[in-house]
Amino acid sequence: xxxxxEYKNIPLFEGISEENLTRLLYCINSFKRExxxxxxxxxxxxxxxxxxxxxxxxVHMLKNDIWGNSTLLSYVTEGELFGENFAVMKIPxxxxxxxxxxxxxxxxxxxxxxxxxCENACSFHAQIAENMFNLLxxxxxxxxxxxxxxSKENIRGKLLAYISMLAQQQKxxxxxxxxxxxxxxxxxxxxxxxxxxxxxxxxDEGIIDFDRDTFVIK
Amino acid sequence: xxxxxEYKNIPLFEGISEENLTRLLYCINSFKRExxxxxxxxxxxxxxxxxxxxxxxxVHMLKNDIWGNSTLLSYVTEGELFGENFAVMKIPxxxxxxxxxxxxxxxxxxxxxxxxxCENACSFHAQIAENMFNLLxxxxxxxxxxxxxxSKENIRGKLLAYISMLAQQQKxxxxxxxxxxxxxxxxxxxxxxxxxxxxxxxxDEGIIDFDRDTFVIK
DNA sequence: TTCAATCTGTTGCAATTGCAACACACTAAG
DNA sequence: CTTAGTGTGTTGCAATTGCAACAGATTGAA
Numbered sequence: 001x002x003x004x005x006e007y008k009n010i011p012l013f014e015g016i017s018e019e020n021l022t023r024l025l026y027c028i029n030s031f032k033r034e035x036x037x038x039x040x041x042x043x044x045x046x047x048x049x050x051x052x053x054x055x056x057x058x059v060h061m062l063k064n065d066i067w068g069n070s071t072l073l074s075y076v077t078e079g080e081l082f083g084e085n086f087a088v089m090k091i092p093x094x095x096x097x098x099x100x101x102x103x104x105x106x107x108x109x110x111x112x113x114x115x116x117x118c119e120n121a122c123s124f125h126a127q128i129a130e131n132m133f134n135l136l137x138x139x140x141x142x143x144x145x146x147x148x149x150x151s152k153e154n155i156r157g158k159l160l161a162y163i164s165m166l167a168q169q170q171k172x173x174x175x176x177x178x179x180x181x182x183x184x185x186x187x188x189x190x191x192x193x194x195x196x197x198x199x200x201x202x203x204d205e206g207i208i209d210f211d212r213d214t215f216v217i218k
Numbered sequence: 219x220x221x222x223x224e225y226k227n228i229p230l231f232e233g234i235s236e237e238n239l240t241r242l243l244y245c246i247n248s249f250k251r252e253x254x255x256x257x258x259x260x261x262x263x264x265x266x267x268x269x270x271x272x273x274x275x276x277v278h279m280l281k282n283d284i285w286g287n288s289t290l291l292s293y294v295t296e297g298e299l300f301g302e303n304f305a306v307m308k309i310p311x312x313x314x315x316x317x318x319x320x321x322x323x324x325x326x327x328x329x330x331x332x333x334x335x336c337e338n339a340c341s342f343h344a345q346i347a348e349n350m351f352n353l354l355x356x357x358x359x360x361x362x363x364x365x366x367x368x369s370k371e372n373i374r375g376k377l378l379a380y381i382s383m384l385a386q387q388q389k390x391x392x393x394x395x396x397x398x399x400x401x402x403x404x405x406x407x408x409x410x411x412x413x414x415x416x417x418x419x420x421x422d423e424g425i426i427d428f429d430r431d432t433f434v435i436k
Numbered sequence: 437t438t439c440a441a442t443c444t445g446t447t448g449c450a451a452t453t454g455c456a457a458c459a460c461a462c463t464a465a466g
Numbered sequence: 467c468t469t470a471g472t473g474t475g476t477t478g479c480a481a482t483t484g485c486a487a488c489a490g491a492t493t494g495a496a
Contacts, residue, residue: 063366071369073362085358088351095359115351117344126335129347133306133333136354140303141313143361144291148281150368151289151407153484154452181474189369191454196475198453371454372482399444409484414445416483 004055004105005078012053012081012131020124028113035100042083042098049092050108051084057104058178062097072187074146075101077178081135087111088136101178150189155198158188163208163215177213222273222323223296230271230299230349238342246331253318260301260316267310268326269302275322276396280315290405292364293319295396299353305329306354319396368407373416376406381426381433393433 007013013021032055035041041059042048052059059082061073073096076082086094088111114132117125149161162184166175177184185192202208209216225231231239250273253259259277260266270277277300279291291314294300304312306329332350335343367379380402384393395402403410420426427434 063362063369069371071366073365073369085355085362088355089359090352096362115348130333133350133354134308136351136358137303137306140354140358140361141307143358143365144281144303144314146365147291147361147368148289150365151281151291153287153407182472189371192473193455193475193477194453197477200475400442410443411445411447411485412483415447418445 010053010079011135012128014131015127016124024124024128029110030107032105032107035104035106037100037102037104039100040097041100041104041106042094044094044097046094047092048083048086048094049111051087051111051114052082052098053107053109054078054080054082055105055107058101059104059106060099060101060183062099063095064097070186071189072179072183074142075178075187081139084111084132084136085139088115088132155188155190155195156202158190159195159198159202160208160217162188163217166215167217173216175215177215179213228271228297229353230346232349233345234342242342242346247328248325250323250325253322253324255318255320255322257318258315259318259322259324260312262312262315264312265310266301266304266312267329269305269329269332270300270316271325271327272296272298272300273323273325276319277322277324278317278319278401280317281313282315288404289407290397290401292361293396293405299357302329302350302354303357306333306350373406373408373413374420376408377413377416377420378426378435380406381435384433385435391434395431395433397431 007021008018013024016024035057041052044064054076056078058075058077060075061082063071063073065071082098083094086092092111114128145165149158149165152158152161162177163175166177167173170176179187181196182192185195188195199208199210203210206218209218225239226236231242234242253275259270262282272294274296276293276295278293279300281289281291283289300316301312304310310329332346363383367376367383370376370379380395381393384395385391388394397405399414400410403413406413417426417428421428424436427436
């Protein structure tokens with residue numbers, strides 16, 4: 001759990017040889033930091049000239065409104081990026097809060113070094129830019145998936161859409177959610193007790209089965 | 219209404235001189251097409267190696283599920299891009315349908331020419347790549363905004379969040395929505411009649427006022 | 437203009453959801 | 467081990483929403 005992902009397995013670095021990667025990390029000002037569970041990584045309104053890569057643990061993207069309601073917009077796990085949507089903007093200011101969901105290690109890279117062509121004309125710069133385009137597209141698509149889940153007319157529809165999405169990602173009937181019940185309710189924007197009520201009802205009707213964080217659609 | 223946006227006002231082309239733009243459009247295989255209201259531009263599962271730029275009219279991004287329910291995921295208007303999230307992927311396949319919401323003119327550009335460095339080493343290639351990064355970030359953020367709107371606990375909250383978002387975009391108290399009532403209900407994923415009921419109630423309570431497609435929060 | 441098709445607002449009723457309160461797990465710190 | 471704090475499942479009740487049916491308004495084509 002505490003083990004970091006190997007750099008060669010990070011999607012942003014795909015297609016870059018290990019020797020070049022060492023040079024790259026030097027060329028792109030990069031640094032590492034660790035966060036405790038619950039610690040804030042980036043606060044709403046913060047300037048974010050850096051792209052974060054989760055080396056271990058996971059990061060939650062949260063939005064708090066004026067009335068104190070908190071929403072879990074999305075979450076990222078090992079190897080994935082966060083803050084990149086803001087970092088690639090002209091004025092890189094975050095409109096959300098990023099928080100460590102567990103003990104988390106993060107590698108930060110200066111976004112400007114990826115967006116702008118390198119003065120040294122590193123051969124691998126083109127590769128990382130291309131990977132970055134890919135990942136920005138992928139991130140948008142994952143947001144679209146969440147919109148699709150939330151667009152379901154009732155709690156049952158949302159749960160089924162969420163579990164189906166996980167099944168597709170995990171390529172298995174048996175899926176594991178990284179979210180607690182309370183967090184899942186916050187993620188789907190439904191009342192927690194109404195959600196557990198619906199889960200029980202769906203199990204009684206034989207539509208799904210679950211044990212703790214593992215779900216199956218039958 | 220039928221007039222096309224000028225190329226120099228398209229965000230993707232920002233910072234590129236008009237002479238260079240002519241060369242660019244030649245370098246990047248580009249072509250124009252027109253669509254009738256309601257016509258499908260890109261169907262789910264279609265390959266989309268092209269980025270679309272709306273020159274006039276507007277485009278709706280739709281998702282249809284197995285049971286025939288349709289959701290309006292997002293919409294883009296003059297000068298904005300669509301399909302770019304899929305086009306920048308390694309396997310550029312759309313997971314949604316794009317449809318002309320009115321009579322619409324579209325300029326298509328080959329995404330590969332933007333993502334990969336140009337063989338001719340056009341000086342303005344770096345500029346368009348940078349603009350593309352910006353716009354991909356912006357698109358992600360607009361999806362996050364929609365998630366935030368949909369995360370509101372009831373119809374009233376969703377409507378207020380939507381109108382507030384428009385007010386921020388249009389920098390005015392008086393906002394105009396490009397969506398019909400039926401479309402707005404589909405966009406917010408709520409029942410149409412329940413939505414008009416809530417709108418009336420909010421007007422009665424003096425919270426908002428509206429006339430046709432114009433809204434004010436009081 | 438005329439007419440059909442679609443959009444819009446309204447309302448009563450049924451279903452779903454949120455709320456609040458509670459008991460019982462589980463977790464982490466002392 | 468003990469204990470406080472937090473997460474989870476349950477339930478009755480109230481509020482919100484969806485559904486269906488309808489009438490009037492609006493739109494677009496002939």
